[in-house]
Amino acid sequence: MAEYLSIDIGGTYIKYAFMDKQGKLHGHSKVETKENIQQALLKQVESIVDEALSICTVSGVGISTAGIVDREKGEIIYAGPTIKNYKGTAIKQHLIDKFDLPVHVENDVNAALLGERWQGAAVNENDVFCMTLGTGIGGAYYQTSLMDGFNHRANSVGYLLYDEKTKTNYEARASTSALSKMIHNELGSDISTRDVFERAKRSDDACYSIIEIWSKEVAKGLAQIIILVDPKCIIIGGGISAQGDYLLDHIQKQIAQFLPSEFLKTEIKIAQLYNDAALYGAVYPFFVTGD
Template sequence: MEKVLGVDIGGTKIRMGIIDASGQIIYEEKIPTIIPLYPYLEENILRILVEQPEVQAIGIGTHGFVDPKQGKVIYAAETLPGWTDTPVKEWLEKATGKRVEVENDANVVALAEAKFGAAQGLNRVVVLTLGTGLGGGVIWDGKLLSGGPHGGAAELGHMILYPNGVKCACGRLGCSEMYVSGTALQRRIKEAGLPVTPPELFENAKTDPAANKVVEEFTADLALVISSLQAAFDMEMVIIGGGVSEAADLWMASLQEKLATVLLNPVPVEVARFENDAGILGAALLVLEN
């Protein structure tokens, strides 16, 4: 049975897993993200290939704008210094002798959820990953909407939500990810003068009016983002993943309340089925499916 290596590259950690054709994760490990990234990534992939010689191909999901045809990182913010312009596919194929495919990390989460997860059998799905930033993945008529001349298709976190708002890592003002992400929540908490972490914030919101106000503002902004995406894609479902989704049971009712007033038509919102495994599963699907 075919076995492939799925690699999920984030700002703080890299997850690697070996996956078979049925989507079973046979082996996985987690290593810290170390800069300079490419030589470190190659070294660790080669190590795994020695230990697991049955791996036939490698799929990689990474933070940043990606040209999937060239398998090249077009732009990565300061989260991954020096990663911009890295021809990951070309270099890794040369180093390993195996087929390599590269995609944006939120796009691979969308693939995993469409194939094995919450959106199984649906044709039009929008996935939002609320982590360090706000990632986006769009399944359009069953296929991943990706690439574009600058690798920026479905970079939903960089739709401007508040003109002249908070400065984003991309250099512009008011991007959605500055209001709807884990980092945005930390900023909101700090501005409100609350001595809590995001998970504590959601818990405290049940009894503390100041915490509740932060949560209400956050869910109102998330509802606006979803409403704009519905106008563009008229999706059958929205799936929310990333670290912030782990507390979704504490804020989902607030989001549904806000959505009722801004949506054109009702749309189901589900939490990503795979949570932390979606990245490696989706990366593996880049090479399992073809």
């Protein structure tokens, strides 16, 4: 049976899964992302495609990736420190040359937003902003199409709110990496983020306080997005979105303090596809264009 292969390249893991012609995702797997020396990352992707071809007929490969992507060329045109030596990586052309398959490449947050508009929290909605909370923080905006900016650098929200005193930006204070650092500093390294949420739900004051402080930092950035873009809704994605309404309640109750009185009209939602959103969005173009 013919399938599409969806690959999500992150700084910590490369996740992948198959999608059938009915748009159902299955066969999830992941590998740790190697240090990107001598095109190690491309070699990992090659290996994943090779493995998939040994299992079934692959009709196309969709790539979701960290970094800023020129989607026409399928090339990384800017990359932060998450993946070293990544700028200039021509993923699309490399895979086409190697496997002679149709390939789409998209920034991971754009892909997550496409996934949520396709089968998630904002089906067929316009004026939707997506922010993913993970190792870093990424943003994407769909007005009537994906809005990239003139130099493809729009929505790089992790770089917002730079503080000269602490030498930190929004990402350094509000990512899940920042939350993990807070947890380790306050409670030790033997407690996980999931544990902290569970304890907070059971009225553990120390855990509740950590989540409250961190979610306030998240809310500060969301307020900037609302002021600048005025989206109909903001979708919060990334692995921590699995915390659902409990996470949403913590964040939502703090946004208004960073906005003018009665300014908040934007609906805040949790991603319905959770950490799979980018896997859906990576292959979505095949279902639109048919190639």
